[in-house]
Amino acid sequence: MNGAATPEPKAASTSPTPQVPLEWRFSQVFGERGAGEDVQDVDIISTIEFNKSGHHLATGDRGGRVVLFERTDAKDDAPRKEAEKADYSISRHPEFRYKTEFQSHEPEFDYLKSLEIEEKINKIKWCQGTNGASFLLSTNDKTIKFWKVQEKKVKKICEMNLDPSNAPANGSPAGNNMVGPSTRIPNGGFLRPGGPPLLRLPVVVTSQEISLAANCRRVYAHAHDYHINSISNNSDGETFISADDLRINLWNLEISNQSFNIIDVKPTNMEDLTEVITCAEFHPSHCNTLAYSSSKGSIRLVDLRQSALCDTHSQLFEQHEAPGSRSFFTEIIASISDIKFSKDGRHILSRDYMTLKLWDVNMDSGPVATFQVHEYLRPKLCDLYENDSIFDKFECCQSGDGLQVATGSYSNIFRVFNCGAGGSEVTTLEATRNPTRRQIQNPARPARSLSSLTRVVRRGAENTGIDANGNSYDLSTKLLHLAWHPDENLIACAAANSLYMYYA
Numbered sequence: 001m002n003g004a005a006t007p008e009p010k011a012a013s014t015s016p017t018p019q020v021p022l023e024w025r026f027s028q029v030f031g032e033r034g035a036g037e038d039v040q041d042v043d044i045i046s047t048i049e050f051n052k053s054g055h056h057l058a059t060g061d062r063g064g065r066v067v068l069f070e071r072t073d074a075k076d077d078a079p080r081k082e083a084e085k086a087d088y089s090i091s092r093h094p095e096f097r098y099k100t101e102f103q104s105h106e107p108e109f110d111y112l113k114s115l116e117i118e119e120k121i122n123k124i125k126w127c128q129g130t131n132g133a134s135f136l137l138s139t140n141d142k143t144i145k146f147w148k149v150q151e152k153k154v155k156k157i158c159e160m161n162l163d164p165s166n167a168p169a170n171g172s173p174a175g176n177n178m179v180g181p182s183t184r185i186p187n188g189g190f191l192r193p194g195g196p197p198l199l200r201l202p203v204v205v206t207s208q209e210i211s212l213a214a215n216c217r218r219v220y221a222h223a224h225d226y227h228i229n230s231i232s233n234n235s236d237g238e239t240f241i242s243a244d245d246l247r248i249n250l251w252n253l254e255i256s257n258q259s260f261n262i263i264d265v266k267p268t269n270m271e272d273l274t275e276v277i278t279c280a281e282f283h284p285s286h287c288n289t290l291a292y293s294s295s296k297g298s299i300r301l302v303d304l305r306q307s308a309l310c311d312t313h314s315q316l317f318e319q320h321e322a323p324g325s326r327s328f329f330t331e332i333i334a335s336i337s338d339i340k341f342s343k344d345g346r347h348i349l350s351r352d353y354m355t356l357k358l359w360d361v362n363m364d365s366g367p368v369a370t371f372q373v374h375e376y377l378r379p380k381l382c383d384l385y386e387n388d389s390i391f392d393k394f395e396c397c398q399s400g401d402g403l404q405v406a407t408g409s410y411s412n413i414f415r416v417f418n419c420g421a422g423g424s425e426v427t428t429l430e431a432t433r434n435p436t437r438r439q440i441q442n443p444a445r446p447a448r449s450l451s452s453l454t455r456v457v458r459r460g461a462e463n464t465g466i467d468a469n470g471n472s473y474d475l476s477t478k479l480l481h482l483a484w485h486p487d488e489n490l491i492a493c494a495a496a497n498s499l500y501m502y503y504a
Contacts, residue, residue, distance in 0.1 A: 022504035030499040045494035048483040051126035060121025064105035069096040093503040102214035141227040144220040154209040218256040236287040243280035297334030337393035351396040397484040408479030431495035
């Protein structure tokens with residue numbers, strides 16, 4: 001069969017490459033927190049997204065703001081020969097600078113349901129840019145907005161209030177043709193006896209100063225009864241989807257007052273509800289294909305050509321638990337928090353609470369690779385349930401070449417795995433200026449037991465522990481959001497209000 005024969009040459013040609021671990025280095029940090037500095041809740045980053053070219057990066061925070069960064073080391077208008085001579089993989093690495101920010105969402109109140117709608121940005125997606133302008137979608141729990149960001153030359157008004165001494169030089173529209181006595185007034189005009197003064201029109205001058213303006217072009221609202229958890233652009237450049245717990249809607253970018261409900265998992269009786277939608281994403285190149293994940297750990301592939309309401313899936317990807325291993329926490333930790341298509345659309349990367357799984361869209365019998373993210377927490381699931389940490393939603397990302405995958409964990413660390421044979425972990429990095437410090441073991445330091453840790457400080461007792469490498473972990477600091485540059489080995493990740501970037 002073609003499906004079985006296709007991956008064999010690919011595996012043979014790429015298998016030697018992942019065996020060499022990438023050497024990750026610190027690149028940049030924005031909004032670094034000082035020692036002892038408190039972080040405001042509104043400043044915590046809630047989403048990160050590169051655009052398709054990788055030249056722009058957007059972040060959203062809990063305060064409803066969107067912050068844009070642009071790449072400075074490689075310009076789109078650079079000469080081709082100069083770009084060919086430059087070896088960015090060796091001598092240079094991607095560098096970004098702050099570009100602009102704007103307030104995307106404000107806190108609202110739903111009077112019909114007596115429900116507060118917070119301004120937190122859940123997701124940001126870049127759209128196709130035109131004429132030097134950037135377009136992006138941002139959403140909170142209920143409302144999606146379509147933004148246009150472009151550079152504009154600043155226009156200034158001059159000669160508005162002229163000094164009387166400069167009036168003759170500027171002249172007067174009817175100054176030489178006036179008949180009879182007149183009185184000069186401070187703005188450079190003349191006052192006719194018994195009549196109004198002659199108007200002097202201000203002159204608008206376009207300066208060389210350039211400012212960035214963000215305009216909200218459209219608002220897509222009142223289409224979701226439940227909180228929006230994901231949005232995704234279609235490859236056709238005209239439509240996008242938005243998903244909440246029970247429904248997925250299809251929108252046209254040009255039409256904000258109408259959407260089509262394409263997937264609805266809401267049962268007639270809500271007591272019969274067994275699973276909810278957790279994430280949805282379009283295929284990167286097939287405009288008729290999308291995937292969505294559920295709280296039961298399954299991924300469904302849907303073909304929009306089958307019917308208007310896609311109640312049935314074309315493929316189902318799920319991994320069943322081994323007999324006798326089911327527990328109270330099995331279904332909770334199996335809930336998928338994020339899915340991502342690979343750049344070529346051949347694989348789907350999914351993240352549940354404990355693992356990262358890689359699926360082949362041509363093989364629905366099981367994942368082709370499973371990566372353990374923080375297996376040392378499995379004995380602590382009861383404590384994690386009590387402090388709600390077990391419901392944390394970690395994101396995942398994949399490199400442009402498909403050879404590396406990454407996801408976050410606690411203590412502000414994230415792990416990068418290779419997708420080669422064995423699926424061994426490449427490296428563990430901490431979101432600091434020295435990302436590899438947690439890999440250095442100190443044999444002279446005595447290991448503390450879990451019982452001693454629980455007695456140190458009562459306030460943080462339930463949030464600390466020891467991981468598999470003997471390092472302490474902190475459940476209160478978690479790295480939930482990260483993104484991989486589409487073409488280069490550059491990872492951007494969020495630790496509270498700080499944005500860290502690392503390159504390899």
